[in-house]
Amino acid sequence: MSILIKNSIIVTQDRERRIIEGDVYIEDDKIVEIGNINIEADYVIKNKIVLPGLINMHTHLPMTLLRGYGDDLPLEEWLTTRIWPIEAKLKAEHIAAGTKLAFIEMISTGTTCCNDMYFFEDVIANEAKKMGIRCYAGFSIIDFDTPEMKREKLIPECEKFLKRWDNDELIKPVVAPHSTYACSPETLEKTSELSKKYRAFIHIHCSETRHEVYDVLKKYGKRPLEQIKEYGLLNEKTMLAHCGWITKEEVREIAKAKACVIHNPVSNMKLATGGYTPLPELMEANATITLGTDGAASNNKLDMFETMKFTALIHKHHRWDASIVKAQEVLDMATIDAANFLKLNAGSIEVGKKADIICIDKNMPNLIPRHDIISHLVYSASGYNVSDTIINGKLIMHERKFLNIDVEKVYEMVEKMKEDLLNIS
Ligand SMILES: [Zn+2]
Numbered sequence: 001m002s003i004l005i006k007n008s009i010i011v012t013q014d015r016e017r018r019i020i021e022g023d024v025y026i027e028d029d030k031i032v033e034i035g036n037i038n039i040e041a042d043y044v045i046k047n048k049i050v051l052p053g054l055i056n057m058h059t060h061l062p063m064t065l066l067r068g069y070g071d072d073l074p075l076e077e078w079l080t081t082r083i084w085p086i087e088a089k090l091k092a093e094h095i096a097a098g099t100k101l102a103f104i105e106m107i108s109t110g111t112t113c114c115n116d117m118y119f120f121e122d123v124i125a126n127e128a129k130k131m132g133i134r135c136y137a138g139f140s141i142i143d144f145d146t147p148e149m150k151r152e153k154l155i156p157e158c159e160k161f162l163k164r165w166d167n168d169e170l171i172k173p174v175v176a177p178h179s180t181y182a183c184s185p186e187t188l189e190k191t192s193e194l195s196k197k198y199r200a201f202i203h204i205h206c207s208e209t210r211h212e213v214y215d216v217l218k219k220y221g222k223r224p225l226e227q228i229k230e231y232g233l234l235n236e237k238t239m240l241a242h243c244g245w246i247t248k249e250e251v252r253e254i255a256k257a258k259a260c261v262i263h264n265p266v267s268n269m270k271l272a273t274g275g276y277t278p279l280p281e282l283m284e285a286n287a288t289i290t291l292g293t294d295g296a297a298s299n300n301k302l303d304m305f306e307t308m309k310f311t312a313l314i315h316k317h318h319r320w321d322a323s324i325v326k327a328q329e330v331l332d333m334a335t336i337d338a339a340n341f342l343k344l345n346a347g348s349i350e351v352g353k354k355a356d357i358i359c360i361d362k363n364m365p366n367l368i369p370r371h372d373i374i375s376h377l378v379y380s381a382s383g384y385n386v387s388d389t390i391i392n393g394k395l396i397m398h399e400r401k402f403l404n405i406d407v408e409k410v411y412e413m414v415e416k417m418k419e420d421l422l423n424i425s
Contacts, residue, residue, distance in 0.1 A: 002027045003395055004041035005359065010034065011051040011373060013336045013348040017328060019373055024050060026355040029169075029393035034351060043395050045388050048359035049373060051331075052347050053112025053391065054304040055338035058203075058241040058262040058292025060118045062090070062098030064105065065418060066297040075209065075271045083297060087119075089424040090147040095120040097417040099127040100410045102302060107133060108400070109303040109383025112356040112391045113344065115239065115262075115292070117176040117203050119146045121161060125171045131405070132396050134356065136342065137165065138176030138203040141191050143184055155190050162198040170392060172201070172342075174239075179205040180216045180227040192232035201237045201342070204228060207250075208242035209273045225250045234259055239341075241292065243282075244268055244275025251278055255285035260341045263333070265310040266301075267294030279315050280324050290338040291330075303383035308334055312378055327378035359388040 003026040012018045012034075023037040070082030095118075106114060116124055117138035128135035139158040145151050158175060165173035175198075177183045177191040195202045207213050207224045216224050225246060228234050238259035246254070254261060263277045282289050291311055293302045308330045315325040339347025346356040360367070366380045389397040396403065 001043070001394055002041040003043045003045065003355070003390060003393070004037060004039060005045045005048060005050055005357075007046050008048040008050045008359070009362065009370075009373060010349055011049065011377070012350065013052050013331070014350050024349060024357070026357070026390065026393050029354055031349060031351055031353050031355050031357075034349065043398065045359055045398070047362050048387065049362055049367070049377075050349065050357060050359050051377065052335040052339075052349055053356040053358050053389065054110050054334045055290065055342070055347065056106060056111045056114040056292055056302065056304050056307075057239065057260075057290040057338055058264055058294055059102070059114055059116055059302065060295035060297075061102040061114070061116050061124055062095045062118055062120070063295030063297040064101045064302070065094060065098035065414065065421065066295075067300045069297065071300070075273065076211075078271070086421060088147055089421060090119065092120055092123050094417045094421055095123045096127055097410070097413045099124050100131070101414045102296065103127065103131040103133050104402070104405070104407050104410060105296075105302045107131070107389045107391075107396050107402070108386065109301075109305065110358040110386040110389065111302065111304050112358065112389060113338075113342075113346070115174070115203060117174075117178075119148045122164070125165055125173075128171055129168075132170070132391055132394050134170050134344075134391060136172045136174050136201060136203070138174040140176045140178055141187060142178040142182045143187055144182070155187075155194070158191075159194055159198075162194065162200055166198070173198075174201045174203050176203040177233070179208075179212070180220075180224040181212050185220070185227070185231055188227065188231035188233060195233070195237060199237070201239060202233050203239045204233065204241065206240040206243055207245040207275070208268070210245050210275060213245045223247075223250070225253060229253065229257075239290075241294075242268065242273070243277050244273050246278065248278075248281060251281045251285050251287065254282070255287035258288070260288035260290055262290050262292045263311060264292045264294040264307070265314045266307055267298040269310070269314070270300075271298050276314065276318050279311075280319065283329070288337055288341045289333050290341060291333050301383075304334055305377070305381050305383045305385075308378045327372075327374045330378050331374055355390050355393040357390040358386050360385045361387050
């Protein structure tokens with residue numbers, strides 16, 4: 001497939017963070033040329049703001065099925081009375097439907113790559129392949145039976161999963177020990193061995209709530225991050241979701257280990273976790289910060305534009321300082337910083353990079369006048385301003401229409417699966 005994007009404002013996110021006016025030409029999976037280009041192409045797109053696709057670094061895709069199911073409850077009550085009982089009933093067909101819906105929502109709001117963690121991860125990886133979206137698929141490891149399998153099968157099945165998805169163009173298998181409160185030291189050690197053996201990324205929840213920190217401290221005499229380090233899971237492959245309750249010393253540990261923090265401000269605020277991921281300190285320490293929505297049950301959207309805006313706002317408000325966590329820094333977290341951490345040849349618009357690109361109509365009321373494009377992307381834009389989404393050189397959504405999927409059919413299926421799930425006794 002070849003795509004020519006004409007007469008556009010290109011937010012390159014290259015080293016100099018240049019914004020240029022011109023055209024982008026894509027052939028197969030790569031960006032081939034940037035400038036003033038006159039060439040025939042399978043698709044021609046015109047008059048856009050063009051930017052790298054956004055990378056959602058923490059999500060639980062099938063939880064779209066539970067969007068709006070039990071809101072406005074305290075976290076513990078929400079988990080124990082709503083989420084966990086219904087999750088126990090999940091079957092592969094529910095997962096497939098919820099995942100399809102998540103991908104439609106992500107692609108239509110400008111996400112081209114996601115980092116997931118859930119059960120039935122093979123089903124999720126297969127759906128990602130069908131949809132054509134890039135997915136780091138985290139095989140969840142937990143010390144309980146999952147709706148998919150008995151706990152003792154999790155480690156051996158995770159190993160098979162890592163082998164099965166090795167070398168795929170769009171899917172990267174990830175080891176995902178749930179957290180230090182849901183995984184024993186022995187389990188953590190086993191996941192560390194797996195990640196080392198297969199050079200796989202590690203995706204883990206860390207210090208999301210104060211309750212969690214004190215629970216883990218009481219049980220093991222160590223805080224969650226110390227547990228993660230103790231059992232060999234703190235390194236340049238580690239992706240730590242939340243970190244809302246970490247200390248200054250832990251900020252230094254994370255930076256030193258070259259691990260990455262995934263900030264999920266919308267989910268944290270909705271669940272009232274109270275902690276503020278210390279972004280100014282993490283930035284000061286040169287730690288990698290990336291952004292996520294978390295699952296749709298606790299957000300309730302998968303719109304990374306909204307997450308970018310909340311990221312900038314929450315810290316300004318908390319520190320009484322409007323000059324911190326700037327729009328450009330936030331856009332970096334959602335694009336080039338995440339791509340660099342994942343060793344993904346994307347995250348910017350440069351010749352030779354993978355074509356993971358999104359387009360926004362230039363003429364939208366909330367994006368006029370164009371004083372500052374970066375400001376608009378973070379503070380003014382919504383995911384629903386995205387008109388075209390290109391992943392790995394393939395045009396998946398064009399002028400807001402999906403080229404290869406009947407979205408109405410997916411919505412119908414999700415409603416059916418929702419009913420089915422509620423009726424399982
Ligand atoms: Zn999560």
